[in-house]
Amino acid sequence: MRIAVGGIEHETCGFAAPSLTAEAPTLMSEARVWKYGEELRSLGDANTIVDGLVRGVRESGHELVPLLWIDANTSPPVTRESLECAIEDLLDRLRKALPVDGVLLSLHGAFAAQGVDDADGEVLSRVRELVGPKVPLMAVHDLHCNISPVMERAASVLVVERTYPHVDMAERAVHAARIMARTVTGEVRPTMAVRFLPLLWSAARMIDAEPPMSDAVGKLRELDQRPGVLSASIGVGYQWIDNPTVGTSVIVVTDNDEELARRNADELAEWLWDRRSQWQREPLPPELALDQGEQRGKYPIVFADQGDNTGGGAAGDATEMLRLFIERKLVPSAVLYMVDPDVAAQAVSAGAGAEIDILIGGKSQPLVGPPVSMRVRVRAVSNGQFTYDGPMWAGVVGEMGPSAWLEQDGVHVVVISGRHQPVDLAFCRSLGLDCRPMRYLAVKSTGHFRSGFAPIAGSIFNVDTASALSHDFRRLPYTRLGRRMFPIDPNVSWTGERQTESQP
Numbered sequence: 435m436r437i438a439v440g441g442i443e444h445e446t447c448g449f450a451a452p453s454l455t456a457e458a459p460t461l462m463s464e465a466r467v468w469k470y471g472e473e474l475r476s477l478g479d480a481n482t483i484v485d486g487l488v489r490g491v492r493e494s495g496h497e498l499v500p501l502l503w504i505d506a507n508t509s510p511p512v513t514r515e516s517l518e519c520a521i522e523d524l525l526d527r528l529r530k531a532l533p534v535d536g537v538l539l540s541l542h543g544a545f546a547a548q549g550v551d552d553a554d555g556e557v558l559s560r561v562r563e564l565v566g567p568k569v570p571l572m573a574v575h576d577l578h579c580n581i582s583p584v585m586e587r588a589a590s591v592l593v594v595e596r597t598y599p600h601v602d603m604a605e606r607a608v609h610a611a612r613i614m615a616r617t618v619t620g621e622v623r624p625t626m627a628v629r630f631l632p633l634l635w636s637a638a639r640m641i642d643a644e645p646p647m648s649d650a651v652g653k654l655r656e657l658d659q660r661p662g663v664l665s666a667s668i669g670v671g672y673q674w675i676d677n678p679t680v681g682t683s684v685i686v687v688t689d690n691d692e693e694l695a696r697r698n699a700d701e702l703a704e705w706l707w708d709r710r711s712q713w714q715r716e717p718l719p720p721e722l723a724l725d726q727g728e729q730r731g732k733y734p735i736v737f738a739d740q741g742d743n744t745g746g747g748a749a750g751d752a753t754e755m756l757r758l759f760i761e762r763k764l765v766p767s768a769v770l771y772m773v774d775p776d777v778a779a780q781a782v783s784a785g786a787g788a789e790i791d792i793l794i795g796g797k798s799q800p801l802v803g804p805p806v807s808m809r810v811r812v813r814a815v816s817n818g819q820f821t822y823d824g825p826m827w828a829g830v831v832g833e834m835g836p837s838a839w840l841e842q843d844g845v846h847v848v849v850i851s852g853r854h855q856p857v858d859l860a861f862c863r864s865l866g867l868d869c870r871p872m873r874y875l876a877v878k879s880t881g882h883f884r885s886g887f888a889p890i891a892g893s894i895f896n897v898d899t900a901s902a903l904s905h906d907f908r909r910l911p912y913t914r915l916g917r918r919m920f921p922i923d924p925n926v927s928w929t930g931e932r933q934t935e936s937q938p
């Protein structure tokens with residue numbers, strides 16, 4: 435049997451800093467990975483969804499039909515033209531490969547283009563149109579997906595990651611590929627039920643290693659064991675965009691039993707809804723986290739600067755944590771990473787060993803705080819190329835752009851030119867910076883840093899600084915959600931049906 439594999443992955447941030455939106459990005463301008471056709475055959479080993487799909491098809495003994503894979507950094511909505519280009523390229527390759535017996539796609543699940551709220555739904559609908567109603571079409575999504583009714587209608591099966599950090603990307607993809615393999619041979623006939631909850635989920639409550647998220651993953655594992663259930667997923671949503679797809683969803687896939695799928699999806703959705711307060715967390719200011727951390731006395735204390743999480747679309751140049759480290763003389767400490775191409779270029783041109791005066795960060799918008807004046811020693815410089823080695827992106831090549839390790843009196847800063855979040859220790863190590871002896875670490879990340887930093891952390895606090903990605907949902911400038919949402923509206927009721935009256 436011939437199984438087509440491809441991916442168009444983009445997480446779209448609608449609340450990014452203005453400097454990032456000056457020019458509309460394209461998928462190409464934000465792409466970390468852009469692979470065509472036969473190039474996909476070399477995949478299978480790294481921890482990405484597409485690697486997992488390729489591996490899963492290969493292990494099933496079916497024929498791999500490679501399409502294309504674009505994986506782009508989180509950015510504001512891409513141009514309509516670049517979305518069209520990518521879809522047309524994907525469809526063209528699929529058209530030439532027809533007939534196929536199944537299509538497996540990696541789609542982030544929170545992708546929007548200018549004028550297109552639901553770009554993932556658009557991709558799935560157009561693929562469905564091309565292959566017809568009978569060919570199984572399955573997609574694997576990031577945990578932070580906003581599943582839409584359009585996606586539900588177009589796809590035969592939707593599978594979502596369960597972990598944060600996303601260490602199970604390849605695993606969930608292999609799971610989907612196995613369902614596909616059993617489907618194309620007629621062994622199973624997937625039936626899917628999706629439920630959409632009016633629930634915004636705090637990122638600090640998505641960490642699967644801790645309760646309450648570990649309870650939710652436990653619930654999914656329990657569903658996995660039930661007779662007739664092929665797959666169960668929760669999409670926790672991506673909240674930093676203003677459109678009607680935003681929200682939590684649950685998906686249950688069964689073998690040829692719609693009623694069973696519906697019943698289990700209802701049960702899972704009600705289980706989440708009954709606990710809706712558990713998925714929320716009040717904002718935590720850095721000073722308060724510092725007090726709690728010192729009381730606990732477990733070092734290094736890691737401050738996850740979730741408001742300036744570059745992985746979520748923030749600019750990565752907020753200065754509140756850096757100022758706190760300097761003003762309170764919190765040493766030895768490190769800030770990972772400040773995104774500031776000007777300072778990175780200045781340091782690279784001065785070279786290792788030089789002492790330079792810099793004005794770092796605080797350039798994207800006033801909200802992120804003023805630039806910080808420092809006199810630093812350049813400890814090391816880099817062209818920014820390295821390979822991730824933590825469990826999340828193990829084997830993936832990183833490109834930080836011109837970068838440097840800077841130090842002023844025990845406060846260390848890694849400055850980079852690209853907009854990337856610290857997912858593991860590999861890049862610091864490539865500069866010669868050892869994070870383990872630090873007493874204080876600030877990372878511009880919400881959850882993914884745990885992939886590499888959890889093993890060395892004494893204590894971890896997700897803190898709320900003044901920066902682009904507020905985790906206080908009541909402060910986000912929503913106007914187009916199309917339904918009342920918890921916790922913005924604490925009294926909202928969920929009836930089991932999606933309120934669709936405001937949908938375009």
Ligand SMILES: [Zn+2]
Nearest residue numbers: 576577578600
């Ligand atoms: Zn994610």
